[in-house]
Amino acid sequence: MTEDGAVDEDLLTIGAFAARARLSPKALRLYDRLGLLTPAYVDETSGYRYYRHSQVERARLVFLLRQLDMPLARIAEVVAEADGVRAADLVAAYWADVEERLAGQRTLAHYLRGRLSGRSSELYAKFEVHTVDVPEQWLITEKRHTLEEELPTWIPASLGRLESAAEECGGTTGAPYVVYHSEVADVSDGPVESCVPIADPEAARAWATENARAWGATARLEPARRLAYTRITKAQVAAPQIHAAFEAVEAWMEGEGLDYAGPCREIYFADWDKAGPEDEVCDVAFPI
Incomplete structure (x- = not known):
């Protein structure tokens, strides 16, 4: 606004700004409502929105990020970042997450096609099952009632606490694992x-x-066990595709006439943060 109450000539109406940004007024109103692109001025009487030409780049950035199906909270982080290199890193981190999720969904879709077409046995064949004898070992543990959607948060948090505590307990003597x-x-x-x-x-x-x-x-002594297990990639760890690996081991046990001797488990032998989607990170195992 100028001192006499007129609209600053540098300001663009929402229609003119939409044309400059190659967006619709409807999209601009949505971005305003979501706090992603606030008009430079809103007339209190008419409610008309006005924008500056300098906001065009931000408007286009928001539009492009939405084309990546980026959640609104993460878009807000990118557009609020003054450092262009840091903003680029945020986009790269988001896309790495997308590729990891797509790798898991690709595995799941392949599994579901086979299962629904009656070819489960063929799918299980790709999981090579082995056995291993594990000696008795002392453990420190955390136990919790948790739903499936909470596991990706709780498992690394609890294992992180336990591995830090292990430094006070003579160090670790084996791979960490999770028992269901x-x-x-x-x-x-x-x-x-x-x-x-x-x-x-x-x-x-x-x-x-x-x-x-x-x-x-808790601290407890785990007895010696023989495990039947199959090794899976990081992409295959995510639910529900990990269930195919569990089912493959169970099918192998049934074929061998073996009984369960305890609850199933996931044994994490690799550095999760450094592993890529197709890197092997986990053994899915049953005591037999």
Whole structure:
């Protein structure tokens, strides 16, 4: 606005600005409502929106980011970032997440096509099943009732706490793993137990006593077991495609006439953060 109440000539009506930005007025009103692109001025009497030409670049950026199906919260992070390199890094990180999700969905779609067409046995054949004898070992653990959608958050958090605590318990002696004591789904909450093998049982018991109330921590001796397992990639870990791996091991056990000797588990032997979607990171296993 100028001092005499007239609209600044530098301002563009929403129609003129939409033409410059190659967007519709409807899209601009949506961006305003979402807080992604606020008009430079809104007339209090008429409600008309006005924009500056300098806002065109931001308007186009918001439009392009929406073409990537980027969530609005992440778009807000990108457009608010003054450092262009940092903004580019945010886009790169988002697209890496998309590619990881698509890799998992590709695996799931392949599995579902085979299952629905009656070719489950062919799908299971791609999972090579082995057995391994695991000696008894002392563990520090956390146990929690949790739904399937909460697992991607809770598992790394709990294993991170346990691996840090293991430094006080003589260090780790094996790969961390997660035990499913009962079904975990969108309506079934386990419980689930995160476990880290450690070297010093006395220190582990002391740690568990201190943390039992905060984290449901325990220290226990896991007996020696024989496991039937199959190795899967990072993309295959995501639910529900991981269920194909579990089913493949169960089918192999049935074919071998073997019984369950305990709850199923996921053993994480690789650095999750450094692994790509097709890198092997986890063994899906059943005690037999």
